[in-house]
Amino acid sequence: MSAVTAGSPKSMFDSGVLGWLRNRVFSSVPNAIISMLIVWLAVMTVPAAFDWLVTSSVVHADGTRECRAIDNGACWALIVEKHRLILFGLYPYDEQWRPLIVVGLFLALIGISCSRRFWNLSLIPIWIVGIVAIATMMWGGVLGMTFVPNERWGGLPLTLILSVFGMAFAFPLAILLALGRRSKLPVVKAICVTYIELIRGVPLISLLFMASVMFPLFLPDGMNIDKLLRAQIAIIMFAAAYQAEVIRGGLQSLPKGQYEAADALGLGYWQKTGFIILPQALRIVIPPMVNSLIAMFKDTSLVVIIGLYDLMNAAKASFVDPAWRGASMEAYVFVASIYFVFCFFMSKYSQSLEAGFARAEKR
Amino acid sequence: MSGQPMIELTNVNKWYGDFHVLTDINLKVAKGERIVICGPSGSGKSTMIRCINRLEEHQAGTIIVDGIELANDVKKIEAIRRDVGMVFQHFNLFPHLTVLENLTLAPIWVRKTPKAEAEATAMKYLERVRIPDQANKYPGQLSGGQQQRVAIARALCMNPKVMLFDEPTSALDPEMVAEVLDVMVTLAQESGVTMLCVTHEMGFARSVANRVIFMDRGQIVEENTPEEFFHNPQNERTKLFLSQILQH
Ligand SMILES: Nc1ncnc2c1ncn2[C@@H]1O[C@H](COP(=O)(O)OP(=O)(O)O)[C@@H](O)[C@H]1O
Ligand SMILES: [Mg+2]
Numbered sequence: 001m002s003a004v005t006a007g008s009p010k011s012m013f014d015s016g017v018l019g020w021l022r023n024r025v026f027s028s029v030p031n032a033i034i035s036m037l038i039v040w041l042a043v044m045t046v047p048a049a050f051d052w053l054v055t056s057s058v059v060h061a062d063g064t065r066e067c068r069a070i071d072n073g074a075c076w077a078l079i080v081e082k083h084r085l086i087l088f089g090l091y092p093y094d095e096q097w098r099p100l101i102v103v104g105l106f107l108a109l110i111g112i113s114c115s116r117r118f119w120n121l122s123l124i125p126i127w128i129v130g131i132v133a134i135a136t137m138m139w140g141g142v143l144g145m146t147f148v149p150n151e152r153w154g155g156l157p158l159t160l161i162l163s164v165f166g167m168a169f170a171f172p173l174a175i176l177l178a179l180g181r182r183s184k185l186p187v188v189k190a191i192c193v194t195y196i197e198l199i200r201g202v203p204l205i206s207l208l209f210m211a212s213v214m215f216p217l218f219l220p221d222g223m224n225i226d227k228l229l230r231a232q233i234a235i236i237m238f239a240a241a242y243q244a245e246v247i248r249g250g251l252q253s254l255p256k257g258q259y260e261a262a263d264a265l266g267l268g269y270w271q272k273t274g275f276i277i278l279p280q281a282l283r284i285v286i287p288p289m290v291n292s293l294i295a296m297f298k299d300t301s302l303v304v305i306i307g308l309y310d311l312m313n314a315a316k317a318s319f320v321d322p323a324w325r326g327a328s329m330e331a332y333v334f335v336a337s338i339y340f341v342f343c344f345f346m347s348k349y350s351q352s353l354e355a356g357f358a359r360a361e362k363r
Numbered sequence: 364m365s366g367q368p369m370i371e372l373t374n375v376n377k378w379y380g381d382f383h384v385l386t387d388i389n390l391k392v393a394k395g396e397r398i399v400i401c402g403p404s405g406s407g408k409s410t411m412i413r414c415i416n417r418l419e420e421h422q423a424g425t426i427i428v429d430g431i432e433l434a435n436d437v438k439k440i441e442a443i444r445r446d447v448g449m450v451f452q453h454f455n456l457f458p459h460l461t462v463l464e465n466l467t468l469a470p471i472w473v474r475k476t477p478k479a480e481a482e483a484t485a486m487k488y489l490e491r492v493r494i495p496d497q498a499n500k501y502p503g504q505l506s507g508g509q510q511q512r513v514a515i516a517r518a519l520c521m522n523p524k525v526m527l528f529d530e531p532t533s534a535l536d537p538e539m540v541a542e543v544l545d546v547m548v549t550l551a552q553e554s555g556v557t558m559l560c561v562t563h564e565m566g567f568a569r570s571v572a573n574r575v576i577f578m579d580r581g582q583i584v585e586e587n588t589p590e591e592f593f594h595n596p597q598n599e600r601t602k603l604f605l606s607q608i609l610q611h
Contacts, residue, residue: 260418261455265469266444275468279459361501
């Protein structure tokens with residue numbers, strides 16, 4: 001056995017590190033050039049980045065100036081000092097355990113919704129309980145918790161509220177819009193087409209702006225819909241239009257035979273849609289769907305323009321403090337890594353879903 | 364042929380745009396009768412049988428199935444579809460459901476059969492088509508012949524009065540044709556269900572059909588008993604067609 005694995009020089013060249021290098025990295029002249037370029041780029045950037053991020057970074061200091069005096073790397077002292085402002089915005093300092101619990105509740109809700117075991121009607125009561133719990137924790141005013149108006153909400157919980165509720169409410173709406181767009185009923189179809197095309201023709205930023213500035217103009221005097229709620233509605237409406245088009249793609253790509261087989265069995269429209277068409281169509285569109293969810297998650301940062309303190313805006317606020325002026329890079333890297341963790345998770349989750357479906361049905 | 368016919372097509376016409384796909388189709392099918400429909404490709408065979416369960420809409424004439432006239436009434440259409448099973452050329456099984464789920468979905472949701480009973484019926488039919496051991500697999504894991512037998516069982520689980528077959532063996536590899544035809548022959552001999560089958564399997568036509576119908580260019584050109592049809596075709600087009608398919 002050992003004699004075989006030790007092998008001749010030739011077999012050592014075909015397998016192992018050398019073989020891998022030869023077969024994958026230097027398999028042809030263009031590949032070799034590309035590989036060398038990438039290695040060169042890595043050599044140029046990675047050590048410098050590592051130095052800035054880790055080796056020369058400063059964790060303990062009282063301000064940007066002191067940081068820079070100690071070393072020339074990242075001033076993580078800003079994050080140490082201001083992480084609660086970035087994560088929770090202007091939420092009252094002593095009550096910030098509440099938004100922390102809310103973040104936990106969100107993670108639990110997401111976790112449950114991602115598990116295929118819960119993909120049934122039990123999700124509806126779970127979400128209702130989740131929403132009520134989140135609202136109670138954020139607002140308070142009951143159970144001995146002080147009332148916190150939503151003008152003071154901010155940071156990660158606000159970003160999660162806007163994006164997770166945005167996705168959760170946009171999804172069913174998007175399904176109805178996609179079905180409606182393919183409906184045989186002309187009025188339903190016209191409404192759905194108009195809605196989708198109108199919303200898609202407008203950037204989210206202007207929709208948010210309209211929701212914040214123009215909408216109140218149309219409302220009767222004295223009546224006022226909360227700014228946060230307006231932003232939330234704008235995000236839901238926007239996301240629904242985009243997701244509807246993604247779902248429509250899935251509906252169209254199903255073979256006609258699936259519709260016909262369901263019809264031939266005497267299934268009604270909603271039975272056919274619910275049992276045969278949607279489960280398959282949604283599976284087909286998992287990758288583009290997750291793509292649009294990721295885009296939407298990041299797009300919620302546009303609420304900056306109407307003055308909401310989401311994660312991004314709270315990060316900006318952290319280096320407005322004169323003592324920390326100039327540490328914008330550190331703040332942005334910090335929020336970027338939070339965004340990255342969520343987006344990376346979404347992407348991985350969609351891959352595992354696809355793989356799971358494929359495994360179950362083909363093998 | 365006594366009593367009310369199971370299926371009655373009277374002067375049925377259909378167009379796709381300018382193209383006259385069905386011309387004055389008249390056809391009566393008695394209860395329990397087994398009919399084989401053949402004819403060149405594009406002659407309108409599929410279109411005709413798909414009109415019977417309203418997968419296609421006819422534009423003139425009347426179609427009456429089990430006493431119900433097909434019109435633009437969703438309830439009536441669904442009622443007819445409950446009693447008319449269909450087997451497609453490409454099986455059209457639901458790939459995201461197991462074989463057992465494929466078979467029980469419609470009985471449970473359309474017929475409101477209790478789940479346990481629907482599953483028992485499904486197993487009974489899976490045994491009839493000789494694949495009870497595949498019940499918990501997904502269609503993608505079965506061979507073409509097995510898939511088509513599942514599709515036949517799926518239609519039978521609704522306990523239909525009429526079974527429509529649209530070239531059930533023409534998408535199969537040659538070695539799998541026999542297993543599907545066997546199931547169909549047994550079905551014809553044992554169940555007494557009314558069958559309309561588009562096929563060019565002449566052996567099948569000989570052994571089970573009461574009547575063979577020949578279609579060409581959207582018309583029923585000739586109809587006769589299998590014996591007469593094969594040995595004594597009347598129409599020139601029938602003769603030509605038979606000479607072509609009997610060559611190989
Ligand atoms: N949806 C459609 N639109 C236009 N023409 C069609 C459509 N479906 C079928 N046809 C045409 O109608 C004719 C009859 O089709 P079909 O009933 O499928 O024939 P067969 O089953 O006898 O081969 C063919 O010429 C076909 O091209
Ligand atoms: Mg055909």
